[in-house]
Amino acid sequence: MxxxxxxxxxxxxxxxxxxxxxxxxxxxxxxxxxxxxxxxxxxxxxxxxxxxxxxxxxxxxxxxxxxxxxxxxxxxxxxxxxxxxxxxxxxxxxxxxxxxxxxxxxxxxxxxxxxxxxxxxxxxxxPRRQQANAAMTLAVRVTTLLGPGLAALLATVxxxxxxxxxxxxxxxxxxxVPPRGGTVGGGTRDRARFVAEFADGVREARRHPWFLAGLGALTAVIATGYSATAVVLPLVSRDRYGTEAVLAGALTAYTAGALAGALLVARWRPTARGWAALAGLGCYGVAPLSLLLPVHPAVVFAAYLVAGVGIELFNVPWFTAIQREVEPAKLARVSSLDFLLSYGLAPVGLALIAPAVDAFGVTAVLGGCAVVCFLAPAAAALVPGSRRFH
Known part of the structure; x- marks a missing residue:
């Protein structure tokens, strides 16, 4: 590519x-x-x-x-x-x-x-979009892995x-730098109201039950599993293990796993690609699960490695399916709905996780996050069309 x-x-x-x-x-x-x-x-x-x-x-x-x-x-x-x-x-x-x-x-x-x-x-x-999406996410993961050290080094000068x-x-x-695109999609210069056009994109999204189910599962996993990583992992690293090394090691393992997942999915084409992707998304549940008990740090690292592999086994086929299945003229609007709900609402989970820990305790919150991460993709897999994201 x-x-x-x-x-x-x-x-x-x-x-x-x-x-x-x-x-x-x-x-x-x-x-x-x-x-x-x-x-x-x-x-x-x-x-x-x-x-x-x-x-x-x-x-x-x-x-x-x-x-x-x-x-x-x-x-x-x-x-x-x-x-x-x-x-x-x-x-x-x-x-x-x-x-x-x-x-x-x-x-x-x-x-x-x-x-x-x-x-x-x-x-x-x-035919080449899955490989292209894998190459893009691979670049993001490499910069995430190497970026902190490079930025800290540059900060000295x-x-x-x-x-x-x-x-x-x-x-x-x-x-x-990006090139000009082709002729598919958009280009109508329709002057209809913004809300009406966005609603048209929502209607296009509703035509694909697998998309709504997958988006719901992704939003749930990010709001719970990601929040546990961002808020609870530093607390566990400090209070249980007495060192920031567990936090750094877990995040590094997650990024390394995501790199491995991107490399794998660039070539792997399972028949039930939707189910395989949702199974990968469900793997994020092992991350909060590993923080429940006083296990050896290596177990935490392994769990975050698995979560990293799984998230890319979902991300790349997910983006590829949206680009393949959605009507080209409405693709950007459906993609915006994807980003708006999944990543745009992530701060809500971050804002709620700390009060939840104060109210119910770390164990209950981590257990709840793990259950959501496992069950949400499993429920999405039951929706028609989810087997192949088609």
Missing amino acids: LRDVPFLRLWSGTTASGLATWALPFILGLAVLDRSLTAAGLGIVLAARTAGFVGAVPLGGVLADRYSRRAVVLWAGLAAAVATPLIAVGLGGSMPLMALASAVVGAGQGACRPAFQALTAEVVDE IDVAGLVLATALLWLVAAL
Whole structure:
């Protein structure tokens, strides 16, 4: 796939946007360490970015189906690239400026996600899309694995403001490098109201029961399993094992597992691809399960490795199925619905998990998260069409 120049350009753009998206919270975390930003300020900036993302995802889906997907990627990337330096300007000085700029960056991120998904269907022919999606997620996982060390190394020679500006360059790559798409999808320039167009995308999603079931399962797993990883894992690492090494090891094992999963699914074509993907999604349940008892840290690492493999066994066939099954002219809107519910609502789970731990205890919360992670994909597998995502 990387010898295909149009795909290489698309891959470079999506990788740059993913790296810029991941890097900003880490870099701002370094700003907290050097006291140029408070922890409360970091929370405000990241909340503003999330708000911008959630608000722009449905808008980006409608615009990418109404106009050129390539144009939406261009303007979304440019908006993020222009707003990012304002975060650096406001660092240590103006919190309102940082929050506003972060919201614009989040909006650029949110608008380009469904556009990139639809553009992939235009640039890559259907038989190669699973391999293409695997290559994209592989790049994201590699940057996630190597990024923290690289950013920390650069921080020894470049200040935080300089690192923030570097993410603006990544957004420029995301905006300018991707190729033009084909003629499928969008392009009608229909002037109908935004709500009506988005509702049309929802109706298209409802035509595919496997999509609604899979999206419900994915949202449930992210809201519970992901939240347990983000909130409870650091507590268990500190209180049970007395070291941050368990937290670092588990997250590294998860990323390594995701890399392995992406490599596997690039070639693997099971007959019951939908059931195989949902089984992979259900594997996330072993992550909170491993935190229930005082097991050896190696067990926790192994559980997170399995969860990482499983999440990519789901992600790649899931994106490929959406690109294959959804009507091309409505693909970006359906993709925006996917991102809006699964990842856009993830902060709700994060916000609720800590009060739940206080109210019911760590054991009950982890057990509940594990049960949801196992049962939600199993229930989705019972829906017509889920066997092959067709």
